[in-house]
Amino acid sequence: MEHAETVTFGGSGLNRAAHLRGAIAETLADPAARCIVLWRGKPLLDGAGAGLSRVPLDHPVLGDASDMRLFLGLDEGGPVFAAELTRWDPDVSEAADFGAFLDPSQQHHPAMPAAAHFAELRAVMTTLSARDAELAATARAVIGWHGSHxxxxxxxxxxxxxxxxxxxxxxxxxxxxxxRTDPVVIMLILSGDNVLLGRSPGWPEGMYSLLAGFVEPGETIEAAVRREVFEEAGIAVGPVRYLASQPWAFPSSLMIGCLGLATSTEITLDPVELEDAVWVSRTDMARVAHGTHPTIKPARAGAIAHFLLENWLADSLD
Missing domain, CATH: 2.20.70 (Ubiquitin Ligase Nedd4; Chain: W;)
Incomplete structure (x- = not known):
């Protein structure tokens, strides 16, 4: 796809400046250096333009951060770092639900302006600039890796x-x-003018998406597409080709979007993996995209499933 890197979290062209990582003291001392801040994986937003807050490295908010300063790279303003607040335990609102599919709550740190707040990245990813989205996703993934390893x-x-x-x-x-980055195939499986959608157990009502699964050791991307679709839905897949990819920091995946052409249509569910799977016509998918379908809700904006379906409907996969 010519515009593959316009997917959320892709295409900002950040200079990661890996050559500076081994001797970072001078970069840390640069007065132009700024730091983005996370708490429980939520990025701190400035509140005004809904962009990331970038604070000087001596800002009081970083007094509640761990000692690690993750160097993300160089952008137009100078060096950019990331830090996680591990010494701050705010009173959380009743709306907070950290185990939910998406936590809607916001938190406010006393050292920041009133409008600044921490928000779930999946809730704000489509409002961020390409650069802010890449910085936030990278920081969330790498800091999360440190926490679990x-x-x-x-x-x-x-x-x-x-x-x-x-x-x-x-x-x-x-x-x-x-x-670590875990490769995951996500598949736009077509049979004529129909696309295969599925829903996992426990998903919100009406939520369907493209089928997806982890690539196993010793397996090609194409083989993973065919195996996952057959295992989950009993559908045989023939030709497979790559479309686009998306870093997905929830917690550390690289979503590899592929197009696969089905050679069978009868669905046989694996109930452990899928609660339901359906073939949906292009006409009905247009209704889904407009929010007028009676039972299927649109894929989450910002996710690669939404991106692939949107481009399929627009005949812009090439």
């Missing part, structure tokens, strides 16, 4: 952040550990 998988000792946050080093055995 504190201990060395070789010897079990606690490891420490290194290389400006882009690896962890075990002091006991010297093993290096690097942030």
């Amino acid at each position: 504190r201990f060395c998988s070789t010897c079990g000792a606690e490891s420490a952040p290194d290389d400006a946050g882009w690896r962890r080093v075990c002091p006991a055995c010297g093993t290096f550990h690097f942030p």
Whole structure:
């Protein structure tokens, strides 16, 4: 797809300046350096233009942050870092639901202006600029990796952040550990003018999406598409081609969007993976996209499923 990188979280052209990670002290001392701030994976927004808040590295809000400053790269304003508030325990509103599909609550730090607030990234991702979206997704994924990979998988000792946050080093055995990205195929499966949609158990009512699944070791992308669709819905798939990708920091996936042509149409569900799967005509998908379908809601704006379906309806997959 010629416009593949217009997908949310893609295409900002951030200069990650990896050559600066090994000797970061000078970059940290740059008066132009700024830091984006996260709390429980939620980015801090400025509130005015709904962009990311970027604070100086000596800002009081960072007094509640962990010691790690993750170097994200260089943009037009200078070096950009990220930090997570781990020493702040705010009173959360009754609306907060951190285990929900999407937490609607907002939090406000006393060191920030009243309009500044922390918000769930999935709730605001379509309002961010391409650069802010890439910065927020990168920070969320890498900081989340540090939180879930504190201990060395070789010897079990606690490891420490290194290389400006882009690896962890075990002091006991010297093993290096690097942030992981999990490849996931997500499939626009077509049969004539119909597309295959499914819904997982526990999803909100009316929510359907494209089928998706993790790529297994030793497996090509094409093979993963065919295996996942057959396992989940019993549909055989023939030709497969790549369309677009999307970094998806929930927690650490790379969504690989593909087009697959079905060679069978009878659905046989795996009830563990899918609660339902249906073939939906192009006409009905247009109604879904406009919010007028009686039972199926539109895919979440900003997600690659929405992007692929939107381009299929517009005949702009090439």
